Amino acid sequence: MNPGISKPSSVTRRQFLRDGARAAGLAGLGGLLGLVAERSTAKGTVWQIDPQKCVRCGNCALYCVLEQSAVKCVHAYALCGYCQLCTGYFEPDPNDLNTGAENCLCPTSAIKRTYIEDPYYEYTIDEQLCIGCAKCVEGCHRFGNGSLFLQVRHDRCLNCNECAIAKVCAGDAFRRVPADQPYLLKTDTF
Amino acid sequence: MKIAGRRRKTKGARGRRWALIGGMALLWLLSAVASLAEQRFPPPDFEGGHQLPVTTTPPARALTLDYLDVGVLGLSLGLAIWLVYRRRSRKGLIVLSIFSLLYFGFWRHGCVCAIGSLQNVALALGDRSYALPLAVLAFFVLPLAVAIFAGRIFCAGVCPHGALQDLVLLKPLKVPPGLEAALSVLPFLYLGAGVLFAATGSAFIICEYDPFVPVFRLSGRALMVLSGAALLGLSIFVGRPYCRFLCPYGALLKLAAAVAKWRVRVTPDNCTQCRLCEASCPFGAMREPQARPGTQTHARDRRRLGWLLLLLPLLLAGGGWLGYRFSAPASRLHPTVSLADLLIRAQGSPPKIGALTPDDLALERARQAPQEILAAAAAIQRRFAIGGWIFGAWVGLVFGVKLISVSVHRPRTDYEPDSGDCFACARCFEYCPNELVRRGVIPATTLTAAAPEISGPPGLDRS
Numbered sequence: 001m002n003p004g005i006s007k008p009s010s011v012t013r014r015q016f017l018r019d020g021a022r023a024a025g026l027a028g029l030g031g032l033l034g035l036v037a038e039r040s041t042a043k044g045t046v047w048q049i050d051p052q053k054c055v056r057c058g059n060c061a062l063y064c065v066l067e068q069s070a071v072k073c074v075h076a077y078a079l080c081g082y083c084q085l086c087t088g089y090f091e092p093d094p095n096d097l098n099t100g101a102e103n104c105l106c107p108t109s110a111i112k113r114t115y116i117e118d119p120y121y122e123y124t125i126d127e128q129l130c131i132g133c134a135k136c137v138e139g140c141h142r143f144g145n146g147s148l149f150l151q152v153r154h155d156r157c158l159n160c161n162e163c164a165i166a167k168v169c170a171g172d173a174f175r176r177v178p179a180d181q182p183y184l185l186k187t188d189t190f
Numbered sequence: 191m192k193i194a195g196r197r198r199k200t201k202g203a204r205g206r207r208w209a210l211i212g213g214m215a216l217l218w219l220l221s222a223v224a225s226l227a228e229q230r231f232p233p234p235d236f237e238g239g240h241q242l243p244v245t246t247t248p249p250a251r252a253l254t255l256d257y258l259d260v261g262v263l264g265l266s267l268g269l270a271i272w273l274v275y276r277r278r279s280r281k282g283l284i285v286l287s288i289f290s291l292l293y294f295g296f297w298r299h300g301c302v303c304a305i306g307s308l309q310n311v312a313l314a315l316g317d318r319s320y321a322l323p324l325a326v327l328a329f330f331v332l333p334l335a336v337a338i339f340a341g342r343i344f345c346a347g348v349c350p351h352g353a354l355q356d357l358v359l360l361k362p363l364k365v366p367p368g369l370e371a372a373l374s375v376l377p378f379l380y381l382g383a384g385v386l387f388a389a390t391g392s393a394f395i396i397c398e399y400d401p402f403v404p405v406f407r408l409s410g411r412a413l414m415v416l417s418g419a420a421l422l423g424l425s426i427f428v429g430r431p432y433c434r435f436l437c438p439y440g441a442l443l444k445l446a447a448a449v450a451k452w453r454v455r456v457t458p459d460n461c462t463q464c465r466l467c468e469a470s471c472p473f474g475a476m477r478e479p480q481a482r483p484g485t486q487t488h489a490r491d492r493r494r495l496g497w498l499l500l501l502l503p504l505l506l507a508g509g510g511w512l513g514y515r516f517s518a519p520a521s522r523l524h525p526t527v528s529l530a531d532l533l534i535r536a537q538g539s540p541p542k543i544g545a546l547t548p549d550d551l552a553l554e555r556a557r558q559a560p561q562e563i564l565a566a567a568a569a570i571q572r573r574f575a576i577g578g579w580i581f582g583a584w585v586g587l588v589f590g591v592k593l594i595s596v597s598v599h600r601p602r603t604d605y606e607p608d609s610g611d612c613f614a615c616a617r618c619f620e621y622c623p624n625e626l627v628r629r630g631v632i633p634a635t636t637l638t639a640a641a642p643e644i645s646g647p648p649g650l651d652r653s
Contacts, residue, residue, distance in 0.1 A: 021449040025338050033331060036314040041321035046250045055555060057548035067409045077242040081231025120234045124243065145229050155248035158299050158407070161306045161326075162394035167525065170552035176320075182250040 045176040047163040051149035051186045053173035054134075056141060060150055061133040063165045070156035071132035071165065073110070073125050076186045079147035082120035088140030088148045089113055089123055105135050127153065149186050256325040259298065263329060266290060266348040267336050273616070274346055275452060278625065280616040283346055287353035295350035300406035304329045304344065305351065305439040306397045308381070309388035316389030316573075333439075337446035341454055344443060345433060346614035351402050352433050355425040356615060362472030363427045370474050371596055373435040374611075378588040381438035386581045390573050392524035396438055429472035433613065448610040459624040461604035462637065467621040468605060475611035476618065482601040491597060498594050505586035513582020514575055521574035529556050530567030 049060075049071065060071035085097060089111050094103035099113055110129035114122045125148075132150060140148040166174030177184065266286060273282040294303065302310075307330040314322040333344030345352045365373075384396040397403070401418035404410025410418070424431050433440050456467045456476075463479065470476065483491065521527045532549065533556045541557070542550050556563045607618065619625045626632045 018449045022338055022451065025446055025449060026335075029331065029334055029338070032311070032315075033327070036311055036322050036327060037324075039314055039318065039321060040324050040327055042253075042324050043321075044250075044253050044256055044323040044325060045321065055551040057546075057551045059548050065403075065407060065410060074245055075243075076245055078233065079229070080233065081229070082234045083231055116240050117236060117238045120236065120240075122240075122243075143230075145231055153248060154250040157250075158301060159251065160301055161310065161397045164398075164411075167393060167398075168548065169525075170548040171555055172525070172552075179250045179253060183247045185245060185247070 041178070044179040046152070046154060046159050046179050046182045047157065047166060047174055048152050048177045048182060048184050049150050049169075050173045050175060050184050051151070053171045054137070054150055055171035055173070056134040056138040056150075057170040058133050058135075059168050059170060060165050061131045063168050064132070065158065065160060065164050066156065068156075069132040069165075070153055070158070071150050072127045072130045072153045072156075073132065073134070073136055073148050074151045074153075074185070075123060075125055076147045076149070077122075079145050079186060080123065081145050081147075082116065082122060083144065084119045084121055086113070086121065086123055086140070087143035088136040090139075105139050107131070107133060107135065111136060123148075147186070151183055151185070154182050256323070259294075259302075260325050260328045260332075262293060263332055263348065267332060267343055270343045270347045270614070271336070271340050274343060274454060274614045275340070278458065278616060278619045278628075280620065283616050284357070286347035287356055290348050291350050291353040291357065293350075294348075295354065295402075295406040298406075300350060300400070300403040301397075302326050302329055303351070304333050304349065305437060306394065306400070308439055308442065309384055309394045309396055312385040312388040313391060317391050320391075334442060334446050337443045337450065339451045340614075341447040341450040341452070341609055342440075342443045342613050345440065346616070349433075350406065351400075351437070352430060352613065354402055354405065354422070355430045355432060356613075358422060358425050359429050359472060360426050362429050364469075365428060365474055367474070370434075371592070375588050375592050376435050377437055377441035377444070379585055380436055381441045382581050382584040382588075384438050386520075386574075386577045387523060390521070390524060390570060390577055392521070392527075392570075395523075401432060429474075430613065434473060434611075444610040447612070450609050453609045454607050454612050454614050454616075456605055456607065456618045457622045457624045458619075458628045461606075462624065463604070464623060465605070466623065467618045470618040470621040471607060471612075472617065473611065473613055473615070475607045475613070477602055477606055477608050479604060480599060480602045483599055491599065494597050495594065498590065498597060502587075502590040502594075505590040506583045507586070508582075509586025509589075510579045510583035513578040513580070513585065515578075516582075517574040517578025518571060520578065521571045524567075524570050524574075526563065527567045527570050527574075529553070530563050533557070533560060533563060 061069050064070055089105060090097065090103055091105055096103060101109065104111070108129045108131055110126045110131075112124045112126060114124065116122050134150055137148045137150055140146055163174055266289070270283065270286055273279050273286060294300065302325070307326050310322055310326045311330050313320050333348070336343050347353060380396070384394075387393045387395050399414070399417070401414065401421045404414045404418045405422065421432055456470075467476065468478070522531060529552055532553055536553055541554065546554070623632065623637055627634050627637060
């Protein structure tokens with residue numbers, strides 16, 4: 001190759017290749033866009049726990065990227081038996097059926113027990129205190145109606161690209177749900 | 191995987207103290223009977239007319255806010271193009287960087303970002319049932335589309351990861367060119383691995399091991415926090431180590447920027463070859479003028495290129511085979527495969543009694559439908575085998591192309607940033623006397639005084 005005459009031509013050749021590569025890149029990007037766009041959703045998705053699949057392993061309290069997990073216990077009041085001896089609230093063999101910490105299952109006293117009428121008590125979750133450890137959920141599931149269950153609370157959830165809890169979920173209960181229907185609430189026992 | 195909708199009926203005892211109450215046999219009986227019943231304790235009829243509270247459902251982040259993110263991304267990209275090509279303003283880019291860091295980083299907690307979005311796109315390609323949110327798709331496409339025309343504008347001041355590293359760069363050191371060339375293949379390998387694991391539905395490793403998300407969130411796992419702190423410390427001395435030597439999205443942007451229509455040029459005018467900008471780039475993107483090689487070296491280079499081109503298919507095949515060999519252990523990153531592994535290893539052992547760990551509970555789930563789990567795991571491993579071939583061949587291709595690119599000499603007359611490596615940070619502009627004249631900082635006559643030092647014809651090839 002003679003450097004004297006190859007110089008201008010090499011510039012145009014390179015320019016030509018560059019233009020071609022750019023066109024190919026654009027076409028590729030467009031093709032990719034077309035391929036995935038038909039499967040896209042305009043709604044967006046969020047993470048949620050399927051309470052029917054949850055095995056109450058306790059990972060939700062440990063693996064969330066937030067310091068205090070975005071997973072909280074929620075209560076389906078319509079399913080609750082309003083039991084005096086709530087197995088989601090009390091330790092397995094409580095000394096006494098009162099609100100003393102030594103009798104309670106919840107490590108953070110996040111469940112409030114309110115007397116309604118004899119012999120019914122209402123149990124409400126204080127989400128500020130709940131850490132999503134599922135201890136009460138397990139107790140309620142095992143011996144009660146299963147009206148307590150875990151849900152990702154979307155006022156807290158960062159909606160990570162990949163949920164750190166979903167990756168370690170023992171029950172394979174996490175899944176992406178449409179953002180406009182972000183909860184999988186229990187309407188049925190167990 | 192496919193036990194959706196099935197109700198859980200068997201229950202292993204959990205919590206020794208519960209077992210004390212009834213004894214194991216009774217417990218199994220009780221739970222089996224109870225789960226047949228509709229509700230163990232019927233809901234009460236309140237005589238006092240107590241109203242049941244409603245279960246609250248705080249809504250997810252409004253969708254309009256997702257589109258606001260896309261809008262902010264688009265506007266920031268446009269602003270960055272204007273700042274780099276029209277204003278040529280480093281100060282403007284610093285302000286934009288701080289804004290991006292605050293908005294995409296600390297406000298949006300670094301999620302969703304363009305870097306991670308490539309995994310969503312890979313998952314959408316690999317898994318037909320995954321619905322890719324349009325906002326995420328926009329985060330993937332917009333910076334790439336801009337890069338094809340205007341280079342790595344996204345890196346310049348829109349990416350919060352880049353902005354964070356750029357803003358802490360105080361004492362830039364030069365990375366030895368050999369090391370730089372060797373490390374620069376890492377983003378492409380990371381990209382391949384990220385796509386492999388995302389497309390098989392195993393893990394979003396790019397997000398999982400992201401070093402800067404813990405900074406944005408001010409919390410995170412120990413490994414992430416430590417790697418983030420280490421990289422941030424390194425960024426004080428080495429310009430943008432994550433962007434240059436790790437970022438998988440940067441690898442895509444580099445490919446796009448390599449063919450960009452508009453390129454960042456140091457000088458707004460003609461290059462006078464004053465060499466003032468030589469050491470201006472802290473990211474090793476500045477390329478020196480290079481003479482056309484003599485005929486002897488040229489012939490040697492051509493021979494070498496010929497051999498490398500012959501080697502390329504071998505690298506592809508060898509890499510593919512190696513990738514295939516390692517696909518089985520890699521597939522254990524998929525939760526279903528690791529569960530199937532656990533199931534096979536636990537075969538024959540009796541169900542555990544007493545306090546159950548999450549692994550025990552997962553095993554219990556697997557034991558209810560062992561065939562389904564094993565079949566699902568086998569299907570995933572077959573996908574991994576194919577993915578392993580592709581990933582391995584990709585690794586071979588990356589190494590092959592890197593070898594070819596270091597042995598190809600491209601004659602260059604001016605000092606100019608490599609369009610693939612340049613982050614368009616605008617640092618080099620103010621090193622150029624022509625630029626200072628343009629800004630009116632120095633009078634034009636200063637240049638003519640320095641003119642005798644100019645050697646060679648001023649910029650013939652400025653494409």
